[in-house]
Amino acid sequence: MISVWCPDWPVTTARVDAGLPADTPVAVVSANRVVACSHAARASGVRRGQRRREAQGACPGLAVLPRDEAAEARVFDPVGAALEASAPGVEITRPGLAAIGVRGPTRYFGGETGVLHALSRGIAELPIVDALIGIADGAFAAEQAARRGVVVEPGGSPAFLEKLPIETLDPFGASPLVDLLRRLGIRTLGAFAALPPRDVLARFGPDGAWAHRQAGGRDDRPVSGRRPPVEFTVTLDLEPPVDRVDTVAFSARGTAERFVVDLAAHGLACTCLELQVLSENGEETVRRWRHAGVLSTVDVLDRVRWQLEGWLSGPNRPTGGVLRLQLVPIEVVPTGAHQQTLWGPGGSSDEAAARGLARVQTLLGHGSVLTPVLNGGRHPGERTRLVPWGDEPVPLRSPEQPWPGRLPAPAPTVLLDPPRPAQLLDENRRPVVVTERGAMPFPPALFGTGSDAVTAVTSWAGPWPVDERWWSEDAARRVVRCQIVDVHGRAFLVTGSMTPSPSWQVEAIYD
Structure with a gap:
């Protein structure tokens, strides 16, 4: 495994953000304690774990900066990109430390030396980065090799680690396990690795067993690096450009099939796609199409046809023919994630519909x-x-x-668009009036729709004044609603204006 280590990365990030020179003594603090310090600060006696006041006492010219882990990750991103340019599959352990599996890069570059040269050239192009590279068996041994800038021969990790101090397991000095091992007289990784694994597990638990494997160079965890994403976007180039919808749709059939088949080959189906169409003169139309289920080849072609018909015949139609068509999956689901029906064995009726x-x-x-x-x-x-x-x-x-x-429940079953004129009269056959306070001096007694004869009202509810969008002159609406039931058992929702001479309309009918 290859490990790339950037010394004092929190210091590098904080110094760059603060705009300080490289030779300035810098200490990065968190919770009032030093978590990292520069070489110039260490030369003056500053150490990790010191309190802020102690560090300033040891180095009066010390620049004390707060830790910003988000900035550390942001500034380290170009380093990861430079490493991936030479060896895809980089695993970022933490900002300032990255690991790479050695097998693939060594085959491509012809050996470990070629890999080291390629990685060094990629990092050298970044002006602020000072990195060390090491190779060993396992992530822990490779990190220690990088800190010392050495290449450990295959199988030599246990011998390389055995003389390192036990504090190597915890460079930050906060592990109670390392403190216990030190009090037990275990000073080196080799002494710890020589203990029987079963006894270590029984005495120190899973954390101790994990540290025991690291100390013995038996950390054989593979790199879980990022795999380059599969590119599902498909593109159709038309030469010469085409200005007819049916011709483009015919040419796009193979592209649509490839789009669906490529996703299916990876166990995926598309529920939302983006269709991008470019004309020969640079005009472009982009639209996203979502499907309630999953998009088949026919569905994709239909959406190609619909978008082209609206674009080529609309007011903003292009001045030239279609030059390129691109299908981009926006949302995908595992194949079979959409159930076609809740009843029946195969859902044939739903599919036919x-x-x-x-x-x-x-x-x-x-x-x-x-x-x-x-x-x-x-x-x-x-x-x-x-x-x-x-x-x-x-x-x-x-x-x-x-x-x-x-409107309170139950909701009406039939909405009338537009509403129909209605007659809502009191017992003296006068239109029912609603006052400004929302009261009915004379309740409704007769009701009729349009020119039909009025019938007696058996029950009613309301009125409910509605004063909405009063801030907009165009959309303001001030009406009153009532529910009416006539002698035939029919129920209506009626709306009227709150004026001395109101007008009533039927908005909806209840079943």
């Missing part, structure tokens, strides 16, 4: 088949939203919000 609806969309357009979605709002007409079939049924406003002033 889905194919039929998709066929209607193909013939009539994306918005020809709509699905209702429960939406948030106060007005009954605002409580539903129609989305195109296949798109994710997501409400524009959350129905879980309190929505004060909304």
Whole structure:
């Protein structure tokens, strides 16, 4: 294993952020104790673990800076990128320390020496980095080799570690295990590794057994480096450019099949894709398409056709033909994650219905088949939203919000769009009036819709004044709602204006 170690990395990061010269004595503190110090500070007597006042007493010109672990990771990111440029699969142990599996890079560069030269050249291009590289068997031994800048021969890690002090297991000096081993007279890693593993486990527990394996050079954990992500984006280049929707869709069939098959080969299916289309003159259209289930090849082609039809025939149509088409998966799920039905063994009825609806969309357009979605709002007409079939049924406003002033349950079953004129009369056949305080001096006694004859009202509820969007002159609405039941048992939701001569409308009907 290859280990790359940047000495005093917290000091390097803090010094760069503070803009201090490289020869300035610097100490990085956390919880009022020194966690790292520069070479100039150590030469003046500053040590890790000292209190801040003790460190300043040892070095009066000491620059004391707070630790910023987020900045350490940010500044170390270019180092990881430089290492990955030569040896993909870098494992960042912590900011300032990275590990690389040796097998792949040595085969590519022809040996360990070639790997060391390649990594050194990559790091040398970074001006602020001072790094040491070591090679040994196991992550712990490789780190110690990097701290000393040596290459340990295969199988030589136990001999390399045996003379190192026991404090090597805990460079920060906060481990109670190391303190106990020191009080027991165990001074070196070799002395600790010589103890029987069973006795170490019984006396010191799992942490002691883990440290015992490290001390003996038996830490054979492989590097869990980052694997380069699989590229699922597919691109279709059209030469010469095409200005007809059917021609582009025909040419895109193979691309759509490859898009779906590549995902399926990795056990994935796409639920949301981004379609990017570029014209020969640089115009571009980008749109994301979401599917309630998973996108098949036919679904992808339909969305290619729909987007091109809207773009090539719309007011902002491009001045040239389509030059490039790109399919980018935005959200994917494991294959089989979407269950097609809750009833029946195979869901054949649901699948047949889905194919039929998709066929209607193909013939009539994306918005020809709509699905209702429960939406948030106060007005009954605002409580539903129609989305195109296949798109994710997501409400524009959350129905879980309190929505004060909304109509209480039960909700009406039929919404009238537009509302129908209605007659709501008192016992003297005068329109029912609602005062500014929301009171009815004369309750409703007769009700009728449109020009139909009025019938007697058997029960009613309300009124409920609604004063909404009062801050907007265009959208302000001040009305009153009532629920009416006539002698035939029919229930209606009626809305009226709060004026001396009100007008009433039927908004909805209850089943």
